[in-house]
Amino acid sequence: MTRRSLLLSLLAMPATAQAQDRFITLASTTSTEQSGLFGHILPAFTRETGIAVRVVALGTGQALDVGRRGDADALLVHDRAAEDRFVAEGFGGPRRQVMYNDFILVGPAADPARIGELGDVAEALRRIAAAGAPFVSRGDRSGTHAAELRLWRLAGVDPLAGRGGWYREVGQGMGPALNAAAAQDAYLLADRGTWLAFRNRQSLTILAAGDARLLNQYGAIAVSPQRHPHVKAAEAQRFIDWLCGPAGQAAITGYRINDEQLFFANAATRG
């Protein structure tokens, strides 16, 4: 690239940044953004419809709050209970089931709590707590955090008793939590998508997976124009219809890292 064309491209930016006037704002999760899924599927939707999708990646709890305030047109999140609450409160809906993958229990290869080989995630958590082995929690009201707390309840363990000791809440997204766990040789619950795209694993490895209770279901919701008249309801609905239709579902299925499929489209099955 010559110096002149570089300079020109610097000057031309504001025009190109504003050029796409048809757009929706999608509040979604760090897991979908950081796994690279959006980079793979959104260009196809924009090509087909001329609607750009601006993704703001937050924890599920925060993404739902952004929707409640009317700052997004659509949501793609993964915490069924919180999604149902959002719809029941009249902020949007109906909720559509889009895709799933699974959560995995990740930990140091040395596995001090000896949870490898266990198929049972509840038993694995009980052993981590009993061993007092470091466990990093998202602690940020995200979908993954909600799933983790649900699993602790299933295990019959109150992890908050380990606060300030082995149970470490970082209050950040999946990536930073993985970085923290890698630095401390700690266990943590991660979504498989972010894990597969994550580069700084150090000694971390998957220790427990495949338990049916580790299902990670994503749902899409359009924000209600009754609550927030300015939202782009038609465009948002078009996006959700596309996501749940054949083109979107195929695009989701087609996203792979190192030949491994990250998300499994399941809009056709009943949620």
Add this chain to the structure above:
Amino acid sequence: MQDLGSAMTAAVALVRAGDPAVLRILALSLQVSLAALGIAALVGLPLGALLAVARFPGRRLVVVALNALMGLPPVVAGLLIYLLLSRSGPLGRYGLLFTPQAMVIAQAVLITPILAALTRQVLEAMWEEYAEQLRSFGAGPWRAVPTLLWDGRFALLTVLLAGFGRAAAEVGAVIVVGGNIEGFTRTMTTAIALETSKGDLPLALALGLLLMLIVLGVNALAQGLRDAALRRASA
């Protein structure tokens, strides 16, 4: 150290590839920070100059408050702007949240106190020196403001660069009000935060090196302009 090496390699590769996505992020960072600097300068410089010359009750309080605001945490500034610009907030109808304009506003709010406080500091010293002289020409404090700003322009350049540096390096506010949207509100600092999240530390560090290079370039340019102007003035 091996990480630093691979970051250097990655940084060089980034520049050589001229990746349009990276260029766009760089351009947006520069545009947002320069626009914020422009707005902050329009407000902060005259405000600082006025505070340097005017004497009124409560002035010391204003000066202390302004100095304290230099330490305004970016996340707090970001949150305040977020609540103002949110669709449910008082300025919601303009739909500015998650846009580059919102980031400009946030950075301008952050650096205006810095410009005003430092300008007051610089010009107050000059005012003490010149006050007699200017008064003898019949110039009151108000008339002195433009004169002081002009005479202090070389010292004020450093003040502007301090403001620009803070704006360009800032991540807490722009990530909250901009949303780090790819191709729209992703700046160098929010991209660095994102790559750190993804565990791609070499790429994050490479982007960081690139940002520092740009800031260095802006500073060198400013220094060059200042030197050229000084030479012209003394010639």
